[in-house]
Amino acid sequence: MPDSTLTLRRHIAAPPAAVWRCWTEPHLLMQWFAPKPVKTVEAVLDVQPGGRFYTSMLLPDGTEHTTEGCFLFTQPGARLVFTDCLLAGFRPAPKPFFTADISFAEAPGGTDYLVQALHANEAGAKRHAEMGFEAGWGAATDQLAALAATL
Numbered sequence: 001m002p003d004s005t006l007t008l009r010r011h012i013a014a015p016p017a018a019v020w021r022c023w024t025e026p027h028l029l030m031q032w033f034a035p036k037p038v039k040t041v042e043a044v045l046d047v048q049p050g051g052r053f054y055t056s057m058l059l060p061d062g063t064e065h066t067t068e069g070c071f072l073f074t075q076p077g078a079r080l081v082f083t084d085c086l087l088a089g090f091r092p093a094p095k096p097f098f099t100a101d102i103s104f105a106e107a108p109g110g111t112d113y114l115v116q117a118l119h120a121n122e123a124g125a126k127r128h129a130e131m132g133f134e135a136g137w138g139a140a141t142d143q144l145a146a147l148a149a150t151l
Contacts, residue, residue, distance in 0.1 A: 004125045006117040006133050010141050014148035016104040016111045020077045022148050023102065029055070032147045035139035047074050052088035069093065079103050096120070098128060111148075113141065 012019055022028045026043040033040040034057045041064075042056040053069045069084035085096035098119050105112040115137060119125040 004119040004122050006119075006125055006128055008115040008117075008134065008137050008141060010113045010145070011107060011110060012113050012141075012145040012148055013110040014145065014151065016077045016106050018148040018151040019104050019111050019113060019144065020080075021151060022144050023080055024074075028147060028151075032143035033057075033140055035136045036143070046088065047071060047080075049073060050088065050090050053082040072099070077104060098124065115141070 022032060024045055024047045026045050029043045029045065030040040033043070033055060037060045039058045040055055041058045042054070044052050044054040046052045049071055051071045053071055054067065056064060056066045058064055067084055068087055069082055070086050070088045070090060071080070071082045072086075073079065073081040080102045081099065083093075083096070083099035085093055085099060087093050098117050101116040101118060103112075103114040105114075117125070117128060117133060117137075119128060
């Protein structure tokens with residue numbers, strides 16, 4: 001089977017509860033979710049299965065990029081799964097791209113953090129990689145780590 005999953009692993013020097021808060025509290029997510037100089041200007045997070053996951057990002061050239069999806073699974077402080085393949089209430093999305101499966105595991109000195117970006121096929125994963133998955137999610141994760149360490 002071709003690999004259609006992109007993976008990012010990090011150790012974050014903050015407890016899982018702080019990392020979880022950064023993912024589930026809109027005012028915190030907006031501070032780190034987009035790699036600078038991109039800004040997250042709006043976030044709506046209904047953190048429950050079927051709940052809305054919405055973000056709006058503003059690029060330096062003034063272009064706005066929005067993502068609309070829903071949460072599939074939430075285990076407080078441990079795991080969060082959301083997708084743009086479905087909208088809130090599990091309604092089918094018109095342009096599905098990927099599902100994110102994010103795990104937070106307690107580890108000495110903080111959290112072992114794992115992001116898996118799941119795509120329907122290898123072409124989708126390749127497109128996401130070419131869009132800058134590693135650099136973009138890596139930079140955002142650095143911002144997440146810095147914020148989580150202050151909580």
